[in-house]
Amino acid sequence: MSLEYAKNDWYAVADIFCLRDGPRRTRLLETDITVTGPAEDATVTDDQGNRYPVQLKFDHVWTTLGDSPRPLFDIPEGDEEGRRRVPCGVVRVNCSPLRAVENFLDIAHFPFVHTDILGSEPHTEVSPYKVAIREESDEVWATQVKFFQPQAAKSAGDGIVTDYDYRVPAPTVAVLYKTCPPKPEAQDVIAIFVQPVSETVSDVWPWMALYDDASTFSEMAQFQHEIFVQDRSILENQRPVKLPLDPKMEIPTRADMTSVAYRRWLKKRGAFYGALRDGA
């Protein structure tokens, strides 16, 4: 069982908004916990009274249940001057946390699931891009991903070819950097922080750091909600529910290059929480 491995990662369990009306009762890796605000000085305890370490980062409260946690990754772009940071709340999805990350990395579904927003027919072609497991940081990266998008962001007027870089800094986190329509020299940052409730239930915290002076907070957050909830029913209907790590297990069309690299990387690390293992 890989619960022990998972316990030594950090997970978002609250955002800066959700503790205002009282503590958040939630579940992390099958352990019931209570997150008590204020966010700047939050505590996380379980029902036995154990207290877990806390850090506030990317507008979320992070905790770990393990004794020797791996360090929490950084997203330095998030702190850049002029960016607007948009924590989008939490969406419950009945899916494996690893499935949620894998779906976020997949661009081929854009025209069919996010029709007329992130993709449209006949522009369904995904041109070749680069995928690497970066040894120094031990992260999965997909770079030079190009895709035609009818409405790449709230701030985009017309359709544009969007450049994406994707990054997986931890098993249940995915970050993307994409062309920023009003500021071509910069990239927008969008991430999902997945709180694994169990191997088959995920609380997903989408987060963005954008250059956009024209949209309201609500417009930016709703843009993300719309996209994420379009994915939700797809995610809840994927079978098997857990992510297969054996390459023979699934039809290769969905398993694009990034997904193949992600699965290999999980396997190499022993990050099996939410995964279907070979022969299992």
Next chain:
Amino acid sequence: MTAFTLYNYVLSGNCYKIRLMAGILDVKYDTVAVDFYPGFEHRQNHMLALNPAGTLPVMTIGEQVLTDTQAMLAWIALNHDPSGTWYPAADPMLGPLVQQWLAFSGRLTNSAGLAGLHSMLNWPIDGEAARRAAIKDLRELELHLTDRVFEGKTWLVGDHPTIADIACFPYVALSPDAGLDHDGYPAIRNWLYAVRSLPGFVTMPGIHHLHELREGADG
């Protein structure tokens, strides 16, 4: 000139009723995005001043404010449906029947709608109670629609789609997202299909276009 302003949240089934009716009748409108979630802006003072009930949607027509979704549907139909079939208000039997199903749609908001908010956004309510109430409402609707099929009819009331169909559609269509699938409800499935085929139909997250259904995506 737009016809009205909609205070809108993209995942709200009640807001979607207005977007759907306006789409079908080709009515142009403005939107104001309200931070329903995570900000709960609908419960803040400036929104309560507009709608003391603290719910979405809110619709403004010039200075006039409407705060009940079903009233908004009535307004759109009475002002923008030249055929007069979407809201047969003056018909001595159809008018009252439309009212009855509009009221039923309010029950759906509090059963299937709340079940959805609970399963998706962790809404702090008794999710199981909402789901049980939703199943009861879905069965009642299934029974009615089955009777209608035996009468050779497609819609909830009369021979045409009405605002009652629009009002009942969203939370029924979205119920799989709350863990309530449509497998045991063949008449509901047919009716959802009929609503989706209406010219001008628009989608919302969780409710797809018909061609996606034809290709086998789960609806």
